[in-house]
Amino acid sequence: MGDRQGVFRRLLKRWKRLPLAHQFALYGSVVTVAAMLLCGVLITSAMTEITLARRGTVVPALVEGVLDPYVQQLSPDGRLAESDRMALDAIMDDETLLAEFPYLDLWLADGTILYSNSPQLEARQLQMPFKAQRAFTGEIGVDFTEFGSQDYVEHRFDTDFIEIFFPLRNQRTGEIVAVAQLREVTTSLESDLWSLTLSSWATAATIGIIVMAALFGIVLEGSRKIERQGRILNRRLAQSHQRAVRHRELKAAAQRASLSVTEFTDRHLRTVGTDLHDGPAQIIGFAVLRLDQIRRLPTKGGREKVVAEIEEILGSAQAEIRAIALALVLPDIKDLNLQQVIDRAVQQHIRRTGIAIDVDSGIEPVHAAPELGVCVYRFIQEGLNNAFHHGLPEGQTMTATMQGGVLKLSITNKNQTDFVENDRPGIGLYGLRARVQSIGGHLAFVQKDGWTRLEMWVRNV
Secondary structure: OHHHHHHHHHHHHHHHHOOHHHHHHHHHHHHHHHHHHHHHHHHHHHHHHHHHHHHHHHHHHHHHHHHHHHHOOEOOOOOEOHHHHHHHHHHHOOHHHHHHOOEEEEEOOOOEEEEEOOHHHOOOEOOOOHHHHHHOOOOOEEEEOOOOOHHHHHHOOOOOEEEEEEEEEOOOOOOEEEEEEEEEEOHHHHHHHHHHHHHHHHHHHHHHHHHHHHHHHHHHHHHHHHHHHHHHHHHHHHHHHHHHHHHHHHHHHHHHHHHHHHHHHHHHHHHHHHHHHHHHHHHHHHHHHHHHHHHHOOOHHHHHHHHHHHHHHHHHHHHHHHHHHHHHOOOOOOOOOHHHHHHHHHHHHHHHHOOOOEEEEOOOOOOOOHHHHHHHHHHHHHHHHHHHHHEOOOOOEEEEEEEOOEEEEEEEEEEOOOOOOOOOOOOHHHHHHHHHHHOOOEEEEEEEOOEEEEEEEEOOO
16 A cells, blocks of 8 residues: 555656646646547437437338338237238348348237237237337337347347337328337448447547647647746746845844944934033033122122123133034925035035035935935035044035936045044044945945045935
């Protein structure tokens, strides 16, 4: 049992490994042969029924008129007149008739054989065949011999016949007097049926082969397309795996960037707190101490001098607070396009520092997402601040281009000292890189031959 199951599984695996077109060819061939055989059998059966029905129509019409005159005058005991019986014998002795219809039985309604060209059966009462019984109701019956019937056994037949049953009527009253059972040899019918069977099977085979060839061509083309699609899907699946790996890498990078932003925010808040504590808070504290001196000064001139100093100290504190706030708070840029954001950042730097900036911008006035506008503004702000604090006044250049859906910004300047990332308070390159990466962009910082270049680019803008 286990061996059979193993063989079956191996065959099933081999079947599944076959191309779809080959599976169709094997399976379709089996189905086509089965359909061809079934079609041949059905056609043969149908044509046999049609042939028998035709004989049941033609033969009685030809023979009935020959036999009717001899059953018109029956004796009181239900027997044929001797002259009528001899006339029937003469008819059945005809060689031409015997070659096709060798046996004739005439049945009475009670099952008695009125006449038979087999003399041993005449005047005997036998079990009447079913179609003979139906013939007494006026129905013509045609069928092949029923081998188990009593009359077949009594005749001692050993071959098959076509049996035709038809009624014989009284010409005056129209009453059915007897039923004729005429046996026809099947040689000609078998020859005709064999020829018909061969032709029908040949026709079915030809049609089946044509249909199979046409369908196989269609399935073969479909199988090839499926195989091509399978190879394409395999390549795309491999690409999907690669993209999934890349996605995981980008997700990890995004998580690192998010963590970096969090760390930068915490550090930036500490820096702002330090700036406020060490700058404006210390100055304001010093001003508070000077206020106590005003109360102890006896002269008005002395008090006014101290008030002037306090006013100067508070003005300095106010300037530092405004500088810190300016670095922290963005201008209202949500309704500005990219070109306007770039202009706003550059102009604010120029107003604050008084340094001229060489701007080369090829940006169209298109609107972008708010996070992109903020990132562009912070990039320009930080880049120009770095150039101002660490570079020479001349040679500061800001370039902006957009090509193929890629936005690229570049700030270059001559540097007087090497700049180290996060070497001063403020947003710093560390936080700027995290901000650029958070929108899918890239940041590059290069120092070479006395020049410093800060670049960022973002795809699919």
